[in-house]
Every structure is written in structure tokens, then in C-alpha cells.
Amino acid sequence: MGRIFKVSRSANNMLEEAARLLVKSRFAIAFTGAGISAESGVPTFRGFNGLWKKHRPEELATPEAFEKDPHLVWSFYKWRMDLIRKAKPNPAHYALAELEGIGILKAVVTQNVDDLHREAGSRNVVELHGNIFRVRCTSCSYKENLKESGRLEAFLAERDLPKCPRCGSLLRPDVVWFGEPLPRKALEEAFKLAETADLVLVIGTSGVVYPAAYVPQIVKEHGGKVIEVNTERSGITPIADVFIRGRAGEVMEGLMEKVRVMLNGGGGFSDRLFRGRGWGD
Numbered sequence: 001m002g003r004i005f006k007v008s009r010s011a012n013n014m015l016e017e018a019a020r021l022l023v024k025s026r027f028a029i030a031f032t033g034a035g036i037s038a039e040s041g042v043p044t045f046r047g048f049n050g051l052w053k054k055h056r057p058e059e060l061a062t063p064e065a066f067e068k069d070p071h072l073v074w075s076f077y078k079w080r081m082d083l084i085r086k087a088k089p090n091p092a093h094y095a096l097a098e099l100e101g102i103g104i105l106k107a108v109v110t111q112n113v114d115d116l117h118r119e120a121g122s123r124n125v126v127e128l129h130g131n132i133f134r135v136r137c138t139s140c141s142y143k144e145n146l147k148e149s150g151r152l153e154a155f156l157a158e159r160d161l162p163k164c165p166r167c168g169s170l171l172r173p174d175v176v177w178f179g180e181p182l183p184r185k186a187l188e189e190a191f192k193l194a195e196t197a198d199l200v201l202v203i204g205t206s207g208v209v210y211p212a213a214y215v216p217q218i219v220k221e222h223g224g225k226v227i228e229v230n231t232e233r234s235g236i237t238p239i240a241d242v243f244i245r246g247r248a249g250e251v252m253e254g255l256m257e258k259v260r261v262m263l264n265g266g267g268g269f270s271d272r273l274f275r276g277r278g279w280g281d
């Protein structure tokens with residue numbers, strides 16, 4: 001009993017400290033990975049138990065696999081699109097959207113392709129690994145977000161390989177496959193944000209996949225604070241100023257309660273309220 005009390009008390013102190021740092025920050029960003037979407041039921045690549053139709057998912061998400069068998073790769077991606085479109089943002093996604101609304105958070109840099117940050121209301125989202133609902137042409141510069149164009153349903157039902165409406169070439173998912181470089185523009189934007197940030201809130205990432213994992217390191221090198229929320233220690237933990245162990249949704253809910261209390265006059269941070277949009281509007 002005493003031990004449980006001690007643990008929850010220290011977790012509470014961590015939340016308190018994280019909330020204080022967030023409210024005090026001038027330019028906070030978030031850096032998120034698969035762990036933030038786990039409570040939304042989005043299956044992670046590493047979390048796949050075994051095989052998809054006798055294939056290892058890692059072997060299907062490559063340019064070589066697509067060249068060899070685009071039907072197979074497209075049926076894998078349509079299956080994932082269908083799973084992910086049924087997923088809903090969880091309290092952690094909503095917390096980040098709320099922090100942006102208040103004016104504390106300036107951007108979310110994500111390694112996820114599931115679009116749940118935007119679904120939750122985040123506006124400034126930098127996607128390092130693309131977006132599962134976006135397709136692009138293998139020949140020309142055509143890109144389409146199927147959710148935004150309203151074509152997702154029809155796209156999933158189509159049996160033939162998807163073709164570019166502009167040039168007729170094969171379309172592919174606009175995601176980063178194994179062995180492919182990250183989109184340069186997104187990466188440059190992420191690094192620039194990291195250089196400017198005085199705080200990064202890292203949620204649900206192993207912190208071992210580079211170059212994405214440089215984001216929190218750059219913030220740290222420039223004198224910024226690092227807050228990490230994760231179910232276990234990660235590659236980021238050694239540089240974290242505050243490490244909060246737990247599921248993203250639960251931790252972020254607790255953190256937002258503290259932030260709201262501080263903004264409502266607890267600790268002299270209430271002027272912060274007038275800098276942003278305010279929440280709940």
C-alpha cells in the first residue's frame with residue numbers, strides 16, 4: 001500500500017513538473033510515434049502478431065515488393081487504410097490539439113501515418129513518414145488525400161490497381177517505405193522547429209529510428225527541455241528532463257488537468273490564457 005502511494009505520488013510530481021515546464025515554455029513542440037495511437041487501436045508495424053497473409057509486413061512495405069507485386073502491396077495497404085480509418089483519436093491526440101489551441105504547442109512532428117492528430121484538431125502537423133490516406137503518382141507529381149477528396153470509400157472498393165487520373169501511371173501510397181529516405185521538406189521543417197523549440201513533448205516513440213530521432217536531440221542541444229511520456233524507457237529517456245511512465249491517453253489527461261489549473265490562476269500563469277484561442281471554443 002505504502003509503495004503504491006509512493007509511486008503514484010512521484011508520478012504526480014512528474015506531471016506537476018511537466019505541466020509547469022509546458023506552461024512556462026515559449027515554443028513547445030510535440031514529437032510522436034506509434035505509442036500515441038496504441039490506445040486508438042491502430043496496429044503498429046512491430047505489433048503485428050506474425051504474418052499478414054503469409055507475408056511479413058516489413059517485407060511488403062518496400063519499393064522492391066511494390067515493383068514485384070503491386071497487387072499484393074496495394075491489398076496490404078487497403079487493408080491497413082480500412083483498419084486505420086475506423087480508429088478514433090484518443091485523449092492524448094486531443095490534449096495536443098488543445099495545447100495548440102491555447103497557444104502553448106506550435107507544432108506536432110509525427111512519425112505516424114494514421115492522420116489522428118489532424119482528426120483530433122491539430123493544425124500544424126509535420127508528417128515524417130507520410131500519410132496512409134494520401135496516394136501519389138509513380139511518374140508525375142500528382143498527389144491526392146483520399147479522405148479530403150471524398151474518394152476513400154470508392155478507392156477501397158476498387159479491384160484494379162489505382163491509376164493516376166492525370167497521366168495514367170500507377171499510384172502508390174504516399175508513405176515512407178523501408179529503405180526510402182524521409183521526405184526532405186518535412187524533415188527540414190521538423191529540424192527547423194526543433195532548433196527553435198525550447199521544449200519538446202515526446203510521446204510514444206522508441207527514439208531509435210533515425211533521422212527522426214534527432215528531433216528531441218536537437219531541442220536538447222539547443223538548451224530546450226525534453227518531456228517524455230512512454231510505457232517504457234526508450235532511446236530518448238537518457239536526455240529527458242521529465243520522464244512519465246504510462247499510457248499516452250491516461251498520462252496526457254492527467255497532464256492537461258494540471259495545465260488547466262495552472263492557467264486558471266494556480267502559479268501566476270493565467271496571462272497565458274489571453275495569448276491563444278483558449279480551449280473549448
Ligand SMILES: [Zn+2]
Nearest residue numbers: 137140164167
Ligand atoms: Zn501521374
